[in-house]
Amino acid sequence: MQQIEFQHLMNRAGFGATPGELTAFAGKSRTEVVNSIFSKSADNTDLIAVKRSEVDDILAELKEKDPDTKKMYRKMLEEKKVDLNVTWLRKIINSPAQLNEKMTFFWHCHFACRDDNPVLIQMLNNDMRDNALGNFRNLLMAVAQSPAMLKFLNNQQNKKDAPNENFAREVMELFTLGRGNYTEQDIKEAARAFTGWSFDNETLNFHFRERQHDFEEKQFFGKTANFDGKDIIDMILYKEECARFIVGKIYQFFINDVRDEKVIEDLAHKFYMSDYDIGGLMKEIFLADWFYDKKNIAVRIKSPVELIVNTSRWLGAEYGGDEALLFIQRILGQVLFLPPNVAGWPNGKKWIDSSSLIFRMEFGKKLIEVSDFTQRLKADDDTDPNMARVKEKMAAKKGKLYELDAKINWDLVCAHFNFSSDEKLYNQVSSALLSANNVSYANENYGFNEADNSAKLKGLLIHLMSKPEFQLC
Amino acid sequence: MMIPGFLRASGSLVSTNGKKLVIVQLSGGNDGLNTIIPYRNDIYYKSRPSLAIKEDKVIKLNDELGMNDAMPAMKELYDQGLVTVINNVGYPNPDRSHFRSMDIWQTASDSREYITTGWIGRYLDATCAGCAKSINAIEIDDSLSLAMKGESINGLALHDVGLFYNMMKDAQPFNKPGFNSSNDNLNYLYKTLAETSSSADYLHEKYNLFRSKAGYANNAFAKDLKTIAELIISGAETSVFYTSMGGFDTHVNQQGAQANHLREVSEGLRTFVGDLKANNRLEEVTVFVFSEFGRRVAQNASNGTDHGTANNVFLISSHLKKAGVFNETPDLAQLDNGDLIHRIDFRQIYATLLNKCLNANDELILGRKFDQLQIC
Numbered sequence: 055m056q057q058i059e060f061q062h063l064m065n066r067a068g069f070g071a072t073p074g075e076l077t078a079f080a081g082k083s084r085t086e087v088v089n090s091i092f093s094k095s096a097d098n099t100d101l102i103a104v105k106r107s108e109v110d111d112i113l114a115e116l117k118e119k120d121p122d123t124k125k126m127y128r129k130m131l132e133e134k135k136v137d138l139n140v141t142w143l144r145k146i147i148n149s150p151a152q153l154n155e156k157m158t159f160f161w162h163c164h165f166a167c168r169d170d171n172p173v174l175i176q177m178l179n180n181d182m183r184d185n186a187l188g189n190f191r192n193l194l195m196a197v198a199q200s201p202a203m204l205k206f207l208n209n210q211q212n213k214k215d216a217p218n219e220n221f222a223r224e225v226m227e228l229f230t231l232g233r234g235n236y237t238e239q240d241i242k243e244a245a246r247a248f249t250g251w252s253f254d255n256e257t258l259n260f261h262f263r264e265r266q267h268d269f270e271e272k273q274f275f276g277k278t279a280n281f282d283g284k285d286i287i288d289m290i291l292y293k294e295e296c297a298r299f300i301v302g303k304i305y306q307f308f309i310n311d312v313r314d315e316k317v318i319e320d321l322a323h324k325f326y327m328s329d330y331d332i333g334g335l336m337k338e339i340f341l342a343d344w345f346y347d348k349k350n351i352a353v354r355i356k357s358p359v360e361l362i363v364n365t366s367r368w369l370g371a372e373y374g375g376d377e378a379l380l381f382i383q384r385i386l387g388q389v390l391f392l393p394p395n396v397a398g399w400p401n402g403k404k405w406i407d408s409s410s411l412i413f414r415m416e417f418g419k420k421l422i423e424v425s426d427f428t429q430r431l432k433a434d435d436d437t438d439p440n441m442a443r444v445k446e447k448m449a450a451k452k453g454k455l456y457e458l459d460a461k462i463n464w465d466l467v468c469a470h471f472n473f474s475s476d477e478k479l480y481n482q483v484s485s486a487l488l489s490a491n492n493v494s495y496a497n498e499n500y501g502f503n504e505a506d507n508s509a510k511l512k513g514l515l516i517h518l519m520s521k522p523e524f525q526l527c
Numbered sequence: 528m529m530i531p532g533f534l535r536a537s538g539s540l541v542s543t544n545g546k547k548l549v550i551v552q553l554s555g556g557n558d559g560l561n562t563i564i565p566y567r568n569d570i571y572y573k574s575r576p577s578l579a580i581k582e583d584k585v586i587k588l589n590d591e592l593g594m595n596d597a598m599p600a601m602k603e604l605y606d607q608g609l610v611t612v613i614n615n616v617g618y619p620n621p622d623r624s625h626f627r628s629m630d631i632w633q634t635a636s637d638s639r640e641y642i643t644t645g646w647i648g649r650y651l652d653a654t655c656a657g658c659a660k661s662i663n664a665i666e667i668d669d670s671l672s673l674a675m676k677g678e679s680i681n682g683l684a685l686h687d688v689g690l691f692y693n694m695m696k697d698a699q700p701f702n703k704p705g706f707n708s709s710n711d712n713l714n715y716l717y718k719t720l721a722e723t724s725s726s727a728d729y730l731h732e733k734y735n736l737f738r739s740k741a742g743y744a745n746n747a748f749a750k751d752l753k754t755i756a757e758l759i760i761s762g763a764e765t766s767v768f769y770t771s772m773g774g775f776d777t778h779v780n781q782q783g784a785q786a787n788h789l790r791e792v793s794e795g796l797r798t799f800v801g802d803l804k805a806n807n808r809l810e811e812v813t814v815f816v817f818s819e820f821g822r823r824v825a826q827n828a829s830n831g832t833d834h835g836t837a838n839n840v841f842l843i844s845s846h847l848k849k850a851g852v853f854n855e856t857p858d859l860a861q862l863d864n865g866d867l868i869h870r871i872d873f874r875q876i877y878a879t880l881l882n883k884c885l886n887a888n889d890e891l892i893l894g895r896k897f898d899q900l901q902i903c
Contacts, residue, residue: 121779121829223639311712355712385670394673395627397641403715404643407671407681408661408723411716412694415701428694429669430686432554432771491713521701522716 055084061489062351065527066308067091067340068152069363072370073470076486088340092333095154095187100180103141104134104172106258113171131170138172139390140376142179143383146359147366157186157336159359160307163401165197165229166393167206174202175391177258190300190330191291198225198287199260201253207396209251214268219245222286224396230290232299236275243272248283297326301335308339310350311402317344352490352526355405358386360527365418365519368487370466374459382458385413385429406525418519421460422512464508473507483514491523548884549755549768549814550647550674553792555776556625557818558785559838560857560867563612566593570859574825578781578832588612591856597786601793601841604800608850610843611902614857616876617837617869621820625776625834629819633674635874635893646877647767648677649892650885655680660726664767665758667751675769682769683726688734688754695727730763737761741802748772748791752799760806766885775818778831792816796843813884813903814843817873823865837869840876848901875900 055063060079064071068091071079079087112134115127146155161182169175178200185193197203198221204210207221222244226236250267253260272281275289290296301322305313325335339345356364362382365371373379383389387410388399406414413429420427470486472478479502480495500517504510518524561578565571566585585593586602592612594602604610620638622628634642644652647664655663656679664682666675675682685691702724706717737760743749751770758765774788796814803809821838837857857867878889878897890896 119828124829125779220639353710353712355716387670392626395630395641397643400643403712404676406716406719407676407684408719408726409670409684411719412698412723413670415698415720416694428690432668432670432672432773491710520698522713522720525716526710526712 055079055082055087057485058351058490059084059346060087062346063087063091063340064152065352065354065364065489066156066345067336068156069146069360069367070527071486072367073467073486077470084341088337091153091340092187092337095151095157098151098154098183098186099149101138101142101145101176101183103138104176106173109134109171109173131172134172135391136376136380138176139383140379142390143359143362143379144373146363147371153336154183154186157332158183160304161186161193161197162390163307163393163398164303165203166396166398167202168392169202169205171202174200174205174258178202179391185332187333187336188331190325190332191287193332194229194287194291195284197229198283199251199253201258201260204251204253204260209248212245212249212251213266214246214249217242217245217249217268221245221248221251225287226290228397230296230299231293232295235293235295235299240274243274243281244286246270246272247274247281247286251283291330294322294326297330298322300330301325304335304339307401308336309345310353311355314344348490352488352523354527355402355525356527357399357401357405358383358388359390361386361414361417361525364527365421366460369421369460369462369515371421371460371462374461378458381427381431382417384431385427386410386417411522411525414525415520415522418524419516421458422462422516422519424458424460427458464511468507468511471511473510476502479510480514483511484518487515487518488521488523489527491526493521493523545811546884546886547759547766547768547812548880549812550770551792551796551814551816552672552769552771553775553788553816553818554625554629554771554773555818556628556820556822556834557775557788557838558777558781558832559818559821560824561781561785561832562595562598562789563588563614563839563852564593564595565591565856565859567591568856568859570824574859576826577830578826589852592852595786595789597790598793600790600797604797604843605851608847609800609845610841611847611850611853612839612841613853613871613876613900613902614839614855615837615867615870616817616840616873617820617867618872618874619869621836621866621869623820623834623836625819630673632817632819632873633672635877643673643676644678645672645674645676646881646892647675647682647769648673648680650677650767650881650887651675651680651682652677653892654885654887660729661722662726662729662763662765664769665755665765666769667754668769668771672769672771682767683723685730686751686754688730688758692727692731695724699724730758733761733763734758739802741798741805743798743802744791744794746791746795749795749798752795753802756799756802759803759808759812777822778827778833779829781826781831800843809845812844813880814841815876815880816841816843821867824859824862824867825865835866836863837867840873842902844903847903853900853902871900872897876902879903 061071112127112131118124149155167178181196181200185196207224208218209221212218212221219241223241227233246268250263252263269280271278274281302318305318328334393399471482477495484492502510504513561580564580564585566582572579580595584596586596587593618638622638631638633645635646636642651664661683664675666672666682666684667686668684669686671682671684702720703717704721708714737757739753739757743753755768777785803812817840818838820834820836822832822835827833874893874897878893879899879902881887881889881892883903
C-alpha cells in the first residue's frame, strides 16, 4: 500500500494519519491495514461524562420557584452539558478505536437529536457507538426507542386520541427512506402504529404504554393489519430503498460529495442482502479498488469536528480549558450534540464561506502559536446556554479573547521528520499533512528563517495549515 | 481606460437599484407585548400582574397601543412618519425552540421543512450569479448566519472592516486568483479566497472615504449600525446588511433587562436614521426589525416570560405606504394555548421586501407566492 492510499484510508476510516502512524505503516498491505483498523475498533468503550444521580438532583432543584436558586442549578446543568461535549471531543481525539468514533460521529450526524438532559443524550450516543459497526436494524431500533429521540420527535405526545406525526415522519424522511418513498397517508398510519412508544422516567428504559396505543387496523405500504411500531420498522427495512438511502449517505460522507450511482447501487444491494451489516459494508468499501481512485482522494471538505480532531491528533495536542474547545466548534459551525435540526448538519461546500474559510486558515497558526482568537460569538449564542458559559469567561477576560491553551510536545513531533535538508523537510511534512494535495518545495516559494528544528517545523506547519489544501481530506 | 482608484470608489455606477435593506435580528425572542403595549386591555394587565407596563408610563401611539417607556427614541422616528409596526406576525405550527424558530425565520421555510439555504442567500443566488465580489450582502458579525447562505453564493461576514482587511492580508500569500484543478472542492476554496480578498480590498478602499461623526452610543449594536451607515454613505454597492442583538430571552426579571435592550435598539436606530438623513441616503434604505418569536401572554413565576409565538415587527423607511400601526391589535381574548395567533405570515413581509425594496423575484426566492402587503 502506498503512503497516499494509507493516508486516504486513515482520513476516511478515522480522522487522519498521524506522523507516527505514517512511520509505522510502511510495508503493510491494504488488507492488513484495514483489518488492524477494525480490530482496534472492537475495543469500543462507552462515553461516560455525566452521572445520572447528579443530573437528576440538578433537574429536581430546577423545579424550585426561586429565580436565583433556579439560575444556579441551570448553570450546573449547563456545566454537565459542556462536560459531555468536551469529553466526547477529547475521546474522539485520543481513542485508538478511530473507526468506531468516526462511525459514531456519522450516526450522530444522521440521527440528529438534541435534548436538555445530558444523561439521555449520553445514552443515545452510547446506543450509537455500541451499534456503530453492527447491524443497522439494531441501531435503528435502539435509536428509535431511546428516550432522547422519543422526546425530541414528540413521540411522548403521540397518543391514540391525538396522534403526533413528527416521529413517524422523520423516521422515514430522514432516518431510513428519504422523500418520495412513502405517502402522507403512510405517515399518518405509521404514527398510529407508534402510539404508546414511550419511556419509563425511573428506569429510562423504553416503555410501551398500552393504554395510549391504537390497536385498530392500519394501512401501511399497501398492507392492512394491526401493525405496531416494530412492524413498521420491519416493513421500512424490507424496502431496498432503505439500504440505498443509507448507503448513499455513507458514500457522500466517507467517499465523495459527488455520488457514483453505480457504486452506490451495487453497495446498497450487498448491504440489503447482508441484512444491513454496517461493518461488512464499511470493510467492502475500504478494501475496494475504486475507493482508492484519484477522484476520491483528498476531495472532501473536512467538517469542523474533522478539522479540529485531525489537526489535534496530528500535532498530539492536549487541551487545558474546556471553553476554548467549545468556542472553536461554535465559530467553525459544528458543536457536538447541537445539530441545527433533525436533518443534521449540511456538509461539503456548505461549511465554507468567507469568514469560516479565514478562520479555518488561521486555525493551525492559533493552535501552534497559542495566540488569541479575535472572533466574537454571535448574538444569539446566549440562548444556547453552553455558549453563555463561554461568553461569561470571555467577559471576565475583559476583551482578551480565546487562546486554545494547547500543549504540544514538539520534540515528539520533530522526531518523525528528517531535518538534514530544507527541501527534504518541506516535502516530507507537506506530504504527511496534505496527502495527495501536497506541493513540493521546488514549486513553492517558501523560505526557512528559523534556526532550531522545532521552530523550523512550527513555521512550516503554520504555512501548510494555512493553505486551502489543508481543508480537504 | 484606467480609472484612478479614488474615482472608482466614489462612484456608484454598478449599483443594482440603489435600494438597501438593513435587517436587525433581536435574538432570544423579544417580548412584543411589552414592546408595543395594548394598554387598554384588561387581559394584558391580568395576565401580567407584576410585569405589565402601567398605562401612565406607556408612550401612546393610538387609542389601543403604545410603546415601552424605554423607547422615546423610536417614538421620535414614529412621529416623523418613518416607522410601521406590524402586529401578529408569525407562521403556522409555530415552534417554541430558539434555534428551530430562528432557522425557520432565516430560511423562510415551513415549520416542518428543513432548508439549508437562507432567504437572503437565495436572493444572492437569484440576482448575483455573475458578481465578481461577494459584497452584495454583508453581515456585521464574525460568522455568517444561515439567512445569508445561498446554494451557490454566500453573503460576507465581518465585524470590523479594518480587522477583516488585516486578516485577509495574512491570507494573501495563499491567494491564487484563477486557480484551477480537477478537484472541484479545491477550486471552490480558492475561488472563495479570491472573492473574499477582492471584497476586502474593495470594502477597505470604500470605507476609508467616509467616517461618520454622528453620536452613536458606545455599545456593540450601535457600533454595528455605525459600520453599516459608513458603508452605505461611502457608496458601497451592498444591497443587504444584517446585524443582530442578543439578550431578549427574558425568562427571569424581564423588566429592566428588556428596557435596556429596547433603549439600545431605539437609540441606535435613531442615530442611524439621522446619520443617513444628514448624508442624503435615507431614501435608499429600509430597516426591518424582527425576533424569532414573541413570548407567552401570561408572565411566569420569575417575573419573566416564556417562549411564545406571534410577534410584532418594525419597518423603518422614508417611503412607507402606511406609517404607524399597520394592522389590528393582538387579540388577547382568542389565544392558542396561551399564545397569540398569527395573522400575517412573516414570508408575506419577506415577499414584499424582496419585490418592492430589492426589485427581486420573491416567488423564485421563497419557493412560492405569498401575498404581498401594502407596506412599502
